[in-house]
Amino acid sequence: MLGRMLEVTNTLTRSRARLTAPAGRPLALYSCGPTVYRYAHIGNLRTFLLADLVRRVLAHDGVEVNAVQNITDVGHLADDRLDHGQDKMLLSAGLEGRSTEEIAEFYTAAYLADAARLNLLPYDAHPRATEHVGAMLQLIARLEAKGHAYDTPDAVYFDVRTFPAYGRLSGNRLSELRPGAGSGSPHKRFHGDFALWRKAGGRRDAAWDSPWGRGFPGWHIECSAMSLALLGDHVDVHLGGVDLAFPHHESEIAQSEAAVGHRVVDVWVHGEHLLSDGRKMSKSAGNFVDLRTLADRGADPLAFRLLCLQARYRAQFNFTLDALLGAERTLRRLRARTAELAAASGPAAPASSPCDLPEALTAGLGTRFSGALHDDLDTPAALRVVHEVAAGEGDAAGLDAARRAALLRRWDAVLGLDLARDAAGGGALPAGASQLLERRDRARAERDWPAADRLRTALARMGVAVVDGPDGTTWTAR
């Protein structure tokens, strides 16, 4: 039975949860955003693509969504358990000889450019932490008044032992939480307590006055304050990378629920790591890759989007340049097929509204495509349906070009791969050329150079010029 509604895995309950349209209001979605002291690495971008996919599937289902993604522009430490850790914003500002505001502006703009290149849907709001410090102070005051927070010389801490459910999301138990390396501010009542407000000490940049003295917010309080401010005290789905479940999201639950007195977030969805060289990506590990690096090598950013769709969100996968180039070849092939099919459909290309696709065949394919996505975002299965339609094989055998082109365009609203790009930009491939390009890609992969040369000549006769570069093959059609 294929689901008619999106089901995802809820980390909180360790079971499937349905994301459906709430009565009388849009579905409230919060996605933890970038910390803007450096470029986002492609592991971060994988998480942002997950949130985008959820939004696109919901839109495909006709569910109206109010989507918020924060921008962390103050105070996120390398490891919140290291209370003496340095503020990365300040660290970057010092290294680059710029103010924290300049650093934040620069990397916020860089993130938004990355988001546009990856076809991430624009958010309804992108709150910046520095613009919501007032709301954070109010929230901390509320927590202190209810006995959940205490003031010390180095910070205002959340007293986790006043919130017995602390640890439910991540499966940690308070009794088993061990002191981490350097977790010991002598002022904490319990080593698992976390900072809501840190005292500025000698710091002048990025600090605010507060009832507890001059200082700056802890990272976790930012997301509680901004989600409560922008989405209210009921959030239907909250997304983030798996490494945020603890302590960030665990602490967010404690803060928000202790303040308002009830459950705030229904469904927590966590995306797995993208590995590089078999390890989690980080600057210190030296395996840090950002979208700029890939673009400099001539890679299409949307090939990275496709690469992410080729794996399920709850599975880790290892990023390699070869895999990216493979995804790029596949993307080029899909675009070429879409262009060919559109050209074969005649000048009156079919509209992409569902009523133009009445046949059982297209309905069956549509059900398979949606059903795969509804099944905890089984994107590899959804892509198999896409490839069948592109190739006119399997369930799509016998389906005419116009209907296949219409299906691909409709599904592209969910995939976000710009499949119609070649058709729209002119220079569409002549009929049959994409198969020759595929065969030539295969020949090159098998190092069959004579065959590759023959296919190049054949393509040239069709008016398709092929250029082999260090990162793959590109073509232009006359």
Ligand SMILES: [Zn+2]
């Ligand atoms: Zn967050």
